[in-house]
Amino acid sequence: MVQAIVFLPLLGAILAGLIALFGAHARNPSGDTVEHHDDHGHGDAHAAAAHDDHGHDDHAHDDHGHGPVEPAAAGSRGAELITTALLFVAAALSWMTLVDVGFNGHDARIQLLPWIFSGDLQVYWTLRVDTLTAVMLVVVTTVSSLVHLYSIGYMDEDPNRPRFFGYLSLFTFAMLMLVTADNLVQLFFGWEGVGLASYLLIGFWYQKPSANAAAIKAFVVNRVGDFGFALGIFAIFYLTNSTDFETIFHQAPGLTAKTIDFLGWHADALTLTCLLLFMGAMGKSAQFLLHTWLPDAMEGPTPVSALIHAATMVTAGVFMVARLSPLFELAPNAQAVVMFFGATTAFFAATIGLVQNDIKRIVAYSTCSQLGYMFVAMGAGAYSVGMFHLFTHAFFKALLFLGSGSVIYAMHHEQDIRNMGGLWRKIPYTFGVMTVGTLALTGFPLFAGYFSKDAIIESAYASHNPFSMYAYLLTIAAAGLTSFYSWRLVFKTFFGEPHNQEHYEAAHESPIWMLIPIGVLAIGSILAGFPFKELFTGPHGVEEFFRESVKMNPHILEDMEHMPPLLGWLPFIMMALGFVVSYTFYIRKPYLPVELANTQPMLYQFLLNKWYFDELYDVIFVRPAKWIGYQLWKKGDGFIIDGLGPDGISARVLDVTRNVVKIQTGYLYHYAFAMLIGAAGLITWFMFGFGGQ
Numbered sequence: 001m002v003q004a005i006v007f008l009p010l011l012g013a014i015l016a017g018l019i020a021l022f023g024a025h026a027r028n029p030s031g032d033t034v035e036h037h038d039d040h041g042h043g044d045a046h047a048a049a050a051h052d053d054h055g056h057d058d059h060a061h062d063d064h065g066h067g068p069v070e071p072a073a074a075g076s077r078g079a080e081l082i083t084t085a086l087l088f089v090a091a092a093l094s095w096m097t098l099v100d101v102g103f104n105g106h107d108a109r110i111q112l113l114p115w116i117f118s119g120d121l122q123v124y125w126t127l128r129v130d131t132l133t134a135v136m137l138v139v140v141t142t143v144s145s146l147v148h149l150y151s152i153g154y155m156d157e158d159p160n161r162p163r164f165f166g167y168l169s170l171f172t173f174a175m176l177m178l179v180t181a182d183n184l185v186q187l188f189f190g191w192e193g194v195g196l197a198s199y200l201l202i203g204f205w206y207q208k209p210s211a212n213a214a215a216i217k218a219f220v221v222n223r224v225g226d227f228g229f230a231l232g233i234f235a236i237f238y239l240t241n242s243t244d245f246e247t248i249f250h251q252a253p254g255l256t257a258k259t260i261d262f263l264g265w266h267a268d269a270l271t272l273t274c275l276l277l278f279m280g281a282m283g284k285s286a287q288f289l290l291h292t293w294l295p296d297a298m299e300g301p302t303p304v305s306a307l308i309h310a311a312t313m314v315t316a317g318v319f320m321v322a323r324l325s326p327l328f329e330l331a332p333n334a335q336a337v338v339m340f341f342g343a344t345t346a347f348f349a350a351t352i353g354l355v356q357n358d359i360k361r362i363v364a365y366s367t368c369s370q371l372g373y374m375f376v377a378m379g380a381g382a383y384s385v386g387m388f389h390l391f392t393h394a395f396f397k398a399l400l401f402l403g404s405g406s407v408i409y410a411m412h413h414e415q416d417i418r419n420m421g422g423l424w425r426k427i428p429y430t431f432g433v434m435t436v437g438t439l440a441l442t443g444f445p446l447f448a449g450y451f452s453k454d455a456i457i458e459s460a461y462a463s464h465n466p467f468s469m470y471a472y473l474l475t476i477a478a479a480g481l482t483s484f485y486s487w488r489l490v491f492k493t494f495f496g497e498p499h500n501q502e503h504y505e506a507a508h509e510s511p512i513w514m515l516i517p518i519g520v521l522a523i524g525s526i527l528a529g530f531p532f533k534e535l536f537t538g539p540h541g542v543e544e545f546f547r548e549s550v551k552m553n554p555h556i557l558e559d560m561e562h563m564p565p566l567l568g569w570l571p572f573i574m575m576a577l578g579f580v581v582s583y584t585f586y587i588r589k590p591y592l593p594v595e596l597a598n599t600q601p602m603l604y605q606f607l608l609n610k611w612y613f614d615e616l617y618d619v620i621f622v623r624p625a626k627w628i629g630y631q632l633w634k635k636g637d638g639f640i641i642d643g644l645g646p647d648g649i650s651a652r653v654l655d656v657t658r659n660v661v662k663i664q665t666g667y668l669y670h671y672a673f674a675m676l677i678g679a680a681g682l683i684t685w686f687m688f689g690f691g692g693q
Contacts, residue, residue: 120241140175146520225279235276328378377460442486487578
């Protein structure tokens with residue numbers, strides 16, 4: 001069953017890829033160069049860059065409403081239906097696996113085939129199925145199948161749909177490969193696979209310069225984290241002579257006193273290893289300092305944003321830390337670092353979300369903040385609590401992204417919430433599900449986020465981590481900020497007076513392909529909470545449900561139950577306060593935000609420009625790298641290598657030989673004349689040379 005779950009998306013990706021290949025050949029059978037249109041059918045790439053990311057118009061136009069539509073690739077509908085059907089089958093099997101593994105205890109390790117054998121390094125392709133894996137299988141396949149279904153409606157006028165659906169299924173396969181890995185090498189394969197797929201999907205509309213830049217940025221920033229992750233894997237192999245999880249976890253207690261010597265520095269082996277591994281998680285899960293790629297990933301189509309933010313890519317780092325919990329539990333200093341970065345990210349991203357105006361970027365910074373919450377739980381040793389928030393977050397975050405896509409669809413590609421307003425009358429269904437997603441995200445009682453987010457805040461307070469109070473205060477503050485910016489999005493989008501009358505009048509609900517998935521996710525945003533609470537946060541439920549798949553802090557869940565009542569109510573109070581302030585700002589007194597921005601221009605610009613991290617990195621890394629590259633190109637390659645080589649010594653030798661060759665004419669009288677000049681020169685030298693003596 002697990003083999004089917006993992007490889008059905010791969011089969012879908014291959015079939016969609018073949019359809020895309022044959023479709024492209026059918027459109028241009030000669031293989032000659034045709035007039036260059038971008039993915040949305042424009043000849044003008046700059047026009048594409050000036051517009052937002054998705055493709056719909058009620059008329060026979062391209063994705064952004066200019067020019068005639070490029071005909072869809074042959075078999076587009078077939079590619080959509082094949083990939084979507086296969087994902088729904090995988091999702092059904094995943095829920096069956098969760099029941100079988102989580103409740104019946106049927107863990108499994110399925111060896112597929114041998115892979116790498118080199119000295120001590122022996123790696124098999126093996127699928128590891130335990131409760132942690134089963135939870136991730138459900139999250140990945142459920143959200144991915146709904147995103148596939150949604151994309152049938154959302155991408156209905158894109159000419160390259162088979163390629164898009166192929167990439168989506170490839171993304172899902174890579175993530176499934178990651179979560180079923182039984183060793184670090186296999187996990188790294190899936191880790192890099194989701195990186196590749198994200199690059200392909202973020203830059204799917206490759207004629208948009210901004211999409212290309214965002215794809216490259218995501219790829220490069222993740223390489224920074226992956227460099228640390230690779231070093232962590234090397235360190236583990238150095239310490240244990242194995243990459244197999246069972247072997248590593250068995251040897252872990254014996255590594256506590258070991259050190260790694262590097263250039264005279266004696267570092268604690270487990271602490272250093274866990275920090276290197278966490279560096280990989282920081283990149284993949286967009287934590288503070290390595291977060292800059294995540295908001296720019298909005299350049300990809302909206303279904304891609306939902307898949308990246310809810311089920312794949314960004315959740316990989318959280319899963320990896322949970323999977324390696326036996327190592328992190330033995331490295332408390334590393335756990336402290338995890339909690340510090342998690343809490344900082346939760347607060348930092350929430351502050352930026354306060355003032356963003358792009359509907360998708362607000363939700364993107366929300367993801368960044370919620371991932372910080374998950375890492376706070378990991379740092380506290382409450383791995384099941386962090387996984388609970390990952391589980392609930394997948395539903396309401398996918399809902400918010402796909403709901404935002406429905407709003408963008410209705411508003412004829414408009415993404416700026418300042419140009420919206422009053423839409424609840426036009427798209428009441430989308431308004432309803434977006435409200436459900438917002439209630440779940442902000443932690444309103446009985447919705448999914450209420451149970452998981454509050455549990456994380458409690459775990460931060462109950463833990464004995466050096467940064468526990470720091471994390472508790474920042475997550476409480478972030479809860480208030482999250483409520484404010486989430487309701488700000490709802491109020492600016494759905495209430496007030498319309499700011500773009502033309503788009504408002506034309507607004508209508510999305511196709512049924514798009515409405516069904518967001519309806520299902522809205523139900524999930526309610527039902528993913530309370531029914532699973534005991535399994536993820538109850539001391540006895542966790543022990544029976546997760547068993548050996550995570551190594552928990554032994555006292556954290558009991559300590560969470562003894563939290564002072566007032567402090568337990570604090571997250572709810574902050575959530576309510578955020579709602580009241582947002583309601584006051586954007587419904588009762590809409591002039592207040594403008595006045596506040598005018599009275600605090602420096603703070604407003606600081607938050608609007610995302611703490612100036614992009615500008616800072618541009619000065620510290622990008623410009624020096626470009627300068628070094630330019631100098632090596634112009635001075636090193638051009639002036640020194642080419643100057644001394646092909647354009648220098650080699651060129652002069654060629655010049656001399658060319659001129660020498662000209663002397664050899666083949667005419668007898670030329671040679672006689674040369675001999676005569678030579679003889680005259682000799683005679684002259686003898687006469688004046690000896691005569692001088």
